[in-house]
Amino acid sequence: MDTGLVLQTDPPGSRVMELAARADLGGFSHVWTFDSSVLWQEPFVIYSRILAATNNITVGPMVTNPLSRELSVTASLFATLNDMFGNRTVCGIGRGDSAMRVLGRTPSSLATLGHAINVIRDLAEGREVDYDGTKVRIPWVRDGRLEVWMAAYGPKALKLCGEEADGFILQCADPDIARWTIGAVRAAAAAAGRDPAALTTTSRRARATTTPTMARRTTRPRRSCPTTSWTGSACSARRSGTWSGSPNYGRSAPTTSACT
Numbered sequence: 001m002d003t004g005l006v007l008q009t010d011p012p013g014s015r016v017m018e019l020a021a022r023a024d025l026g027g028f029s030h031v032w033t034f035d036s037s038v039l040w041q042e043p044f045v046i047y048s049r050i051l052a053a054t055n056n057i058t059v060g061p062m063v064t065n066p067l068s069r070e071l072s073v074t075a076s077l078f079a080t081l082n083d084m085f086g087n088r089t090v091c092g093i094g095r096g097d098s099a100m101r102v103l104g105r106t107p108s109s110l111a112t113l114g115h116a117i118n119v120i121r122d123l124a125e126g127r128e129v130d131y132d133g134t135k136v137r138i139p140w141v142r143d144g145r146l147e148v149w150m151a152a153y154g155p156k157a158l159k160l161c162g163e164e165a166d167g168f169i170l171q172c173a174d175p176d177i178a179r180w181t182i183g184a185v186r187a188a189a190a191a192a193g194r195d196p197a198a199l200t201t202t203s204r205r206a207r208a209t210t211t212p213t214m215a216r217r218t219t220r221p222r223r224s225c226p227t228t229s230w231t232g233s234a235c236s237a238r239r240s241g242t243w244s245g246s247p248n249y250g251r252s253a254p255t256t257s258a259c260t
Helices: 013-025 043-053 071-085 097-101 110-124 155-164 175-191 212-217
Strands: 002-007 030-033 058-061 091-093 129-131 134-136 148-151 167-170 200-207 232-238
Touching: 002 013, 013 030, 013 043, 030 043, 043 058, 043 071, 071 110, 091 110, 110 129, 110 148, 110 155, 148 155, 155 167, 155 175, 167 175, 175 200
Parallel strands: 002 030, 030 058, 058 091, 091 148, 148 167, 167 200
Antiparallel strands: 002 232, 129 134, 200 232
16 A cells, blocks of 8 residues: 655645655655645646655646646646656546636536546657547657546546546545445446456545644634545555545544535
């Protein structure tokens, strides 16, 4: 089992880089960040600095989306980082709820998301794609490797994840939810003729951290969600796709409207 760290790219970026470097020294396998351009700082700029300052960490968004950036731009970003630092990125992707809604826009459809998964992966790995009728390939990619992991909740999204993605991102740590969603993804992979055991499953468990100053001025949040962290979280990934989280996490409070 791998263990990663999820960070918000709040300013200053130097703090995010410092935490990522400490995670690398501490044996963490992944450092993830959110990716909503209005809400947080641009993650791909920070990834470059993180990768330059670390030796082992894999970085990626939890999650990006098909609409914030044109697909060839997203693929080129990952391909550039992989060419510079040796295939140490992973593309977490979803519909873009926070990134789109803060702009008053609608998140992507599942059809758009499924198309994006394949286009981003193929371009980043140097393969030719049909790009709206034009054959496109990134010619400078050398031995590129990019896994695309999809965030999903509902039945249709879980089915798409099993059919198209290399991994499943579950931003929740409830054992019952994990058991059902992982089972749905694995079943969809098997139905599509894929090996369910080859899919990576990662679950995010929230952790709230404070300094003494923060603790003195913190009041009860207006809306709380047991699947969301204020400042960061830990996540676990297993190739087998089986659950490995705390058996009690997520059971102490009902799911609020913020989670649905």
